[in-house]
Amino acid sequence: MTFLARIAKASIAATAICALVACSGPEVATADQDFGPRTAEISDPDPEPIAASPEPSLPxxxxxxxxxxxxxxxxxxxxxxxxxxxxxxxxxxxxxxxxxxxxxxxxxxxxxxxxxxxxxxxxxxxxxxxxxxxxxxxxxxxxxxxxxxxxxxxxxxxxxxxxxxxxxxxxxxxxxxxxxxxxxVPEQGDRLAERTTSEIAAARALAPTDGEPLKIAFLYMRGPAIKMLAGPGSGADALIEALGATDAGTASGVSEQFVAITSEALIAAAPDVILMMTGGLESIGGISGLEQVPGIAQTPAGRSERVVDMADGVVLSFGPNTGKVLDALARAVYDPAQ
CATH class of the missing domain: 3.40.50.1980 (Nitrogenase molybdenum iron protein domain)
Incomplete structure (x- = not known):
């Protein structure tokens, strides 16, 4: 079964469940609400085992x-x-x-x-x-x-x-x-894949479907020497799309997975939100250090300090916690109550 077919199946199931119970997603912010910097965190970083010490069928x-x-x-x-x-x-x-x-x-x-x-x-x-x-x-x-x-x-x-x-x-x-x-342990693999796909579908449903999609730029930074803007194929673009947003780097014409940040590139990308790894943000001195990067202050995200960071080993891991990652990001990006 293809990934899109899995998601479609999981989305149908999620819709059916939400028809029976009150599904709570983030309240979508209005234009005049102030977000500021946020850290997206999943409630339990430990993956939930799909089984307790399954017996492998080997060789x-x-x-x-x-x-x-x-x-x-x-x-x-x-x-x-x-x-x-x-x-x-x-x-x-x-x-x-x-x-x-x-x-x-x-x-x-x-x-x-x-x-x-x-x-x-x-x-x-x-x-x-x-x-x-x-x-x-x-x-x-x-x-x-x-x-x-x-x-x-x-x-x-x-x-x-x-x-x-x-x-x-x-x-x-x-x-x-x-x-x-x-x-x-193929049986456990099938069950874990199904559970993860369902969690991804549920997290995708948290994104608003009306209004102009936000533009989100993923910035990869490691101290003063490494400052990169993500584009197509970076992995971050898939997360951003799943959040119902537009990848600002790709939309601005970036054609590689990562390109060196320039003020011109940032201004052209014009992100509403900046997404970063927590360690990367810390490596440049936090929000105050980010504001010193040429071009940041000229972006909507820079002017409003609408920056979302997430733990380095979590945000782009694309493993069994992916649904939880998307859920945490959606709440950090959209929910004014966070």
């Missing part, structure tokens, strides 16, 4: 994203590492959190705080550090590396499975099902 052979057929015989010691924390989140949501022995830095939710971080310097893997964990399977993708480390792990006899590194709304359910298949 299983899957086609790794790099084209190699990999046989998994043991999932008792799992290392999950990608740039976004998606794989660790998915393993936990499948009910196999107790099997995790290694995770990446972006997987920072409380339930895995005691699991060894295999990328403590950022996004670089250490073969020695991972081998010391004696993993039975490593879940990864090309967003993290170096590739020589993953090859070394495979050469050491460890089952290394690559997944699609693309993070998008369309790929959420497929990614969940792919991870579940590799871990021998």
């Amino acid at each position: 299983v052979t899957v086609r790794s994203f790099d084209g190699v057929d990999v046989t998994i015989t043991d999932t008792s010691r799992i290392v999950a590492a990608d740039q976004y924390g998606t794989l660790t989140t998915t393993v936990y949501a499948l009910g196999l959190g107790d099997n995790l022995v290694g995770r990446d830095t972006s997987a920072s939710f409380p339930a895995v705080a005691d699991v060894t971080d295999v990328t403590p310097t950022g996004h670089s893997l250490s073969a020695e550090g991972i081998l010391a964990l004696d993993p039975t399977v490593v879940l990864t993708d090309t967003s993290i590396g170096p590739r020589a480390v993953q090859d070394q792990l495979r050469a050491a006899g460890i089952a290394v499975v690559y997944f699609d590194p693309t993070r998008s709304l369309d790929g959420v359910a497929d990614q969940i099902e792919a991870v579940a298949a590799a871990l021998g």
